[in-house]
Amino acid sequence: MRAPQHDESLEPILSSGGVIEPPLGYFAALAEKCRERGMLLIVDEAQTGLCRTGTWYAFERDGIVPDILTLSKTLGAGLPLAAIVTSEEIERRAHERGYLFYTTHVSDPLVAAVGNTVLDVLRAQELDARARELGEYLRAGLVAIKERHPAVGDVRGRGLMQGVELAAAEGGADALGARITRRCLELGLHLNVVQLPGMGGTFRIAPPLTATREELALGLEMLDQAIADTSGRAGG
Ligand SMILES: Cc1ncc(COP(=O)(O)O)c(C=O)c1O
Numbered sequence: 001m002r003a004p005q006h007d008e009s010l011e012p013i014l015s016s017g018g019v020i021e022p023p024l025g026y027f028a029a030l031a032e033k034c035r036e037r038g039m040l041l042i043v044d045e046a047q048t049g050l051c052r053t054g055t056w057y058a059f060e061r062d063g064i065v066p067d068i069l070t071l072s073k074t075l076g077a078g079l080p081l082a083a084i085v086t087s088e089e090i091e092r093r094a095h096e097r098g099y100l101f102y103t104t105h106v107s108d109p110l111v112a113a114v115g116n117t118v119l120d121v122l123r124a125q126e127l128d129a130r131a132r133e134l135g136e137y138l139r140a141g142l143v144a145i146k147e148r149h150p151a152v153g154d155v156r157g158r159g160l161m162q163g164v165e166l167a168a169a170e171g172g173a174d175a176l177g178a179r180i181t182r183r184c185l186e187l188g189l190h191l192n193v194v195q196l197p198g199m200g201g202t203f204r205i206a207p208p209l210t211a212t213r214e215e216l217a218l219g220l221e222m223l224d225q226a227i228a229d230t231s232g233r234a235g236g
Pocket of ligand 1 (some may be wrong): 044
């Protein structure tokens with residue numbers, strides 16, 4: 001076995017990169033490659049973790065268990081809280097090797113209490129199942145929008161993390177994405193469009209896990225309207 005050069009870190013669904021979901025089997029193969037090379041597999045679930053994709057962690061779909069899991073964002077319900085989750089063995093070895101991590105708020109009991117409450121609420125309200133059900137509803141609505149508008153090229157994602165990619169349009173998908181985003185805001189919908197140059201034609205849609213069907217329906221209606229108003233190519 002070769003000495004490991006570095007460890008591998010991945011996002012189960014590339015969110016800011018355009019809501020890209022690698023196919024089933026990809027991560028299992030990657031985990032195997034990591035094992036072969038003596039590398040640790042680090043899974044970053046800052047965006048996908050804590051029920052968002054319909055399971056507690058997105059890696060569950062792939063039947064893998066990361067050596068290190070990183071969490072952030074929703075863990076603190078708006079407060080700055082992140083977590084590194086690992087095995088006792090890895091923690092012990094990191095400690096023995098003098099690994100040191102410092103920030104002002106390291107081990108802050110206030111945000112830790114908030115994080116524990118977030119976990120309790122997710123469990124008590126079974127928000128993984130809710131994200132699955134609402135995700136299906138949202139997905140069906142987005143697919144219906146795609147069928148109505150040739151400007152929409154693809155709908156993808158899992159649970160309450162969905163991406164809507166615009167097809168190439170006159171002036172580019174980036175420009176159309178910006179127009180639709182502006183029109184949505186006028187109609188009352190805040191929509192997040194991927195900011196990377198050349199990839200600006202993908203909307204990232206990740207509503208709260210506590211959203212109602214009525215709220216999702218309203219959002220879908222506004223998006224449908226905004227695309228019709230700006231793409232000028234709505235189908236029948
Ligand atoms: C996938 C992913 N990982 C990590 C981070 C960083 O999170 P934080 O700034 O809370 O540490 C982000 C922030 O956008 C992210 O999208």
